[in-house]
Amino acid sequence: MTVHTGGCHCGNIRLGFSTELDPSQIEVRACQCSFCIRHGSRAAADAAGRLTISVKDEAHLQRYQFGLRTAYYLICRECGVYVAAIIGDDDAIARDDARAIVIINALDDRERFNREPVRVDFDAESRAQRQDRRRTHWMPVEMSFG
Numbered sequence: 755m756t757v758h759t760g761g762c763h764c765g766n767i768r769l770g771f772s773t774e775l776d777p778s779q780i781e782v783r784a785c786q787c788s789f790c791i792r793h794g795s796r797a798a799a800d801a802a803g804r805l806t807i808s809v810k811d812e813a814h815l816q817r818y819q820f821g822l823r824t825a826y827y828l829i830c831r832e833c834g835v836y837v838a839a840i841i842g843d844d845d846a847i848a849r850d851d852a853r854a855i856v857i858i859n860a861l862d863d864r865e866r867f868n869r870e871p872v873r874v875d876f877d878a879e880s881r882a883q884r885q886d887r888r889r890t891h892w893m894p895v896e897m898s899f900g
Contacts, residue, residue, distance in 0.1 A: 755803070760837075760861035762830035766814045767837050771856045773803035777866040782858055784871035789820060789827065793836045796858040796871050805854045805895045807838060812899045822881050825888070835860055840895055841888045853892035 758777070761768040773780065783797045784790070790797070799805075807828070809815050817826040825839045837860040842852030858867045876884060 758861050762835035763833035766810050766832050767830050768808045770806040773800040782869050782871045783874050786875040797855040798858050799855045799893045803893045805856050805893055807897045809899050824884050852895050854895035855892055
């Protein structure tokens, strides 16, 4: 498995995106919600892969929710970089059933993910449809602090 590393600008949040897929095989999505548009977000996931997130100082981790409040958007409070989105709370992460996407722009080798982003709009989804889609297409995630 290849691990693509990255994180926020100040280094408080570090990422490890593990996948068997070559970056050219991974679909890059450009969500059309107002949050993602404002961040210029390019997101990816490999349902067979894994995302690890390590946070040095949890006080500098912002967990933002909006809309249907079905995911936490992880942003560094120190440098402002949006790094990932997670469905599931701390209990779900401990049970290993939380799922996530990684923001390609936060990866060190982001230029290798060079597929044209697919514009996606999920505004018509119900809460249940959104959660089901994410459980199916997003990847397992592990978070650590300290």
